[in-house]
Amino acid sequence: MKLIMFTDPAGLTHPGVIQGDEAVVIEEVTNLRQLFEMGEKGMEAARQANGARYPLEEVKLRAPIVPKKLIHTSGNFREHEEESKNVNWSHEIAPWIIFYQNVDAIIGPGDPIVYPEHLTKELDYELELAVVMAKSGSNFDEEEASEYIGGFLIFNDITARDIQRREMRSGVFSFCKSIETFCPLGPWIVTPDEVGDPHSLQMRLRVNGELRQESHSGKMAVTLPQLIAHHSPLHYSAGDVLTTGTVSGVAGFRSDAEKWYLKPGDVVECDIERVGKMTNPVISWQEAHGTPAPPFRKW
Secondary structure (H helix, E strand, C coil): CEEEEEECCCCCEEEEEEECCEEEECCCCCCHHHHHHCCHHHHHHHHCCCCCEEEHHHCEEECCCCCCCEEEEECCCHHHHHHHHHHCCCCCCCCCEEEECCHHHEECCCCCEEECCCCCCCEECCEEEEEEECCCECCCCHHHHHHHEEEEEEEECCEEHHHHHHHHHHCCCCHHHHCCCCEEEEEEEECHHHHCCCCCCEEEEEECCEEEEEEEHHHCCCCHHHHHHHCHHHCECCCCEEECCCCCCCHHHCCCHHHCCECCCCEEEEEECCCEEEEEEEEEHHHHHCCCCCCCCCC
C-alpha cells in the first residue's frame, strides 16, 4: 500500500491510501501516526478503506507523517565519508552518528524549500531512505527488527554547510539541518510488502534534471535490522521515523562546491526505486514571505 496525507479540492486534509489513480480516505483516523498506533487494526482499516474517493490529479499530497521523533542517523554509507576527504572536511563522518531532526521543519512533496539568504550561502541536498516504525518498543535485537518496519519513504536532508562547519567546532551540529522547510519527507509511505528487499533499491537525486547523487541502498555498511536494533534503546513510538544517512554526490564535498549549491529557482527531484519520487522547488525568502530577507547573520 501507499499511505498518504492529502488535501481534497474543498481544502480538507485526510489520511488515505492510493487505489489505482484515486486517493481514498481512511475514515477511522485523522492522521497516519494514529494509523500506526492502532497496529494491525490500523493496517486493516487502510486495506479496507472505502471513504470518499478523489482523482489523484485533483488532490494535493502532504507530508505523510509528523512523527513524535525523527531520529536522524548518519555515517552508514561510507562513500559519503570517502567523498568528504575531497575537501578535507573538519570532522570524521563516523558510523553510528545520531541526532534528532526538528519535526517543525517537515514539508511534503511539491512544497517549497525556502532559501534563508540571511543565514546561509551554502544550501545543500542529501538524499536518504527513511523508515517508519510500525509499533512502539525498545531494547530489541536484530532478529526482531523487521517487525518494527511499518513502511518506507524519502527524506531529503537539506543542510546549510557553512553553518554546519561552524557548529562542528564544538563537535555537534543541529541548527544547520533543522531550519524551517529543511526536511522534505514523502511522497507517501510504502508498506514493506511493496518494497521487498530494502537493501536492493536504486537511489538518485537530480537538480533541474541533472543527476547529482546516484547510489544503491545495498551500499550501506550496516543492514537495516542492525541500524534499527542499535537505536532501539532510545525507545520507538509507533510512527517514529528513522533515517539511514545519505549517499555520495552532495554539493559540499565537491572541490568546486560553490557551483553546485542549491539556489532559488532550482527544482530537486529525489527518486528511490519502489519507494517513489519526490520533487521540491527552491524559492527565495522574498518569494516565500513577501519581504526581503533580513540582513545576513554572521555566526
